[in-house]
Amino acid sequence: MNRLEIENLGISFGGIKAVDSVSFSAAAGEVTSIIGPNGAGKTTLFNLISGVYAADTGHVRIEGADVTGEPPHRLARRGMARTFQNLQIFPQMTALDNVMTGCHLRETSNLLADLLGLPSSLRETAKSRGLALSALERVGLANLAARPASELSYGQLKRLEIARALVTGCSILLLDEPAAGCNAVETREVDDLIHAIADEGVCVVLIEHDMRMVMRISSHIVVLDQGSKIAEGKPEEIRDNERVIAAYLGAH
Numbered sequence: 001m002n003r004l005e006i007e008n009l010g011i012s013f014g015g016i017k018a019v020d021s022v023s024f025s026a027a028a029g030e031v032t033s034i035i036g037p038n039g040a041g042k043t044t045l046f047n048l049i050s051g052v053y054a055a056d057t058g059h060v061r062i063e064g065a066d067v068t069g070e071p072p073h074r075l076a077r078r079g080m081a082r083t084f085q086n087l088q089i090f091p092q093m094t095a096l097d098n099v100m101t102g103c104h105l106r107e108t109s110n111l112l113a114d115l116l117g118l119p120s121s122l123r124e125t126a127k128s129r130g131l132a133l134s135a136l137e138r139v140g141l142a143n144l145a146a147r148p149a150s151e152l153s154y155g156q157l158k159r160l161e162i163a164r165a166l167v168t169g170c171s172i173l174l175l176d177e178p179a180a181g182c183n184a185v186e187t188r189e190v191d192d193l194i195h196a197i198a199d200e201g202v203c204v205v206l207i208e209h210d211m212r213m214v215m216r217i218s219s220h221i222v223v224l225d226q227g228s229k230i231a232e233g234k235p236e237e238i239r240d241n242e243r244v245i246a247a248y249l250g251a252h
């Protein structure tokens, strides 16, 4: 069974179909990329999948369960996490504290703390710190945990955002342009990180404009143009697809 299934998802703004009956599936342990020219509907599709917008049509299913219309915090408890196109980092807070802000989206069990008789605020903070530190380790930033985020490089901030999504314990990770603004070295680091996350069994879905990166890391690619899906397949199938080439040429 696919971990994430999108069926006929759609929404209109002022009579214009920003996303028009889009369907695709994304599997655990794979990287599925959503591509398309500017204004194709990619971010709107993410907003529909993650419950930011209520869809006019269609369904979202996680492990077969219909979760259409559930708000973002409920979807987070079902294992969905996302990052946004623009950095959503608190610059004055440390890297660790930034990641800890993601912990409230996680389902927590207080059983052990109850047995030990710890006050709830203390035990939650200790647990969150441990989770945040291991998320920082996963993205290669553990040595910068105590640094204010304002001192991190752009590439490090992009990985910090991924750590904040990972700390929720997600099984589905939506990444909106994870390498945007990164230089070639930073982009490769993001590549490696995304591969590692997928290899751990997470279902990764990403929006990305860097076509070379998309071709390198994707198992499956979904192409949108003017709100509709115009192609879908493996990187080698998409690379030579005439409709895809025409959509990109038409956008320039």
Ligand code: ATP
Residues within 6 Å of the ligand: 013, 018, 036, 037, 038, 039, 040, 041, 042, 043, 044, 045
């Ligand atoms: P980009 O690559 O430039 O980020 P995109 O593929 O992510 O583009 P969207 O941002 O999803 O495209 O926009 C798709 C269309 O929907 C655009 O025409 C946009 O103006 C419109 N749109 C998106 N959100 C809204 C909204 N809240 N209200 C009105 N129109 C919207």
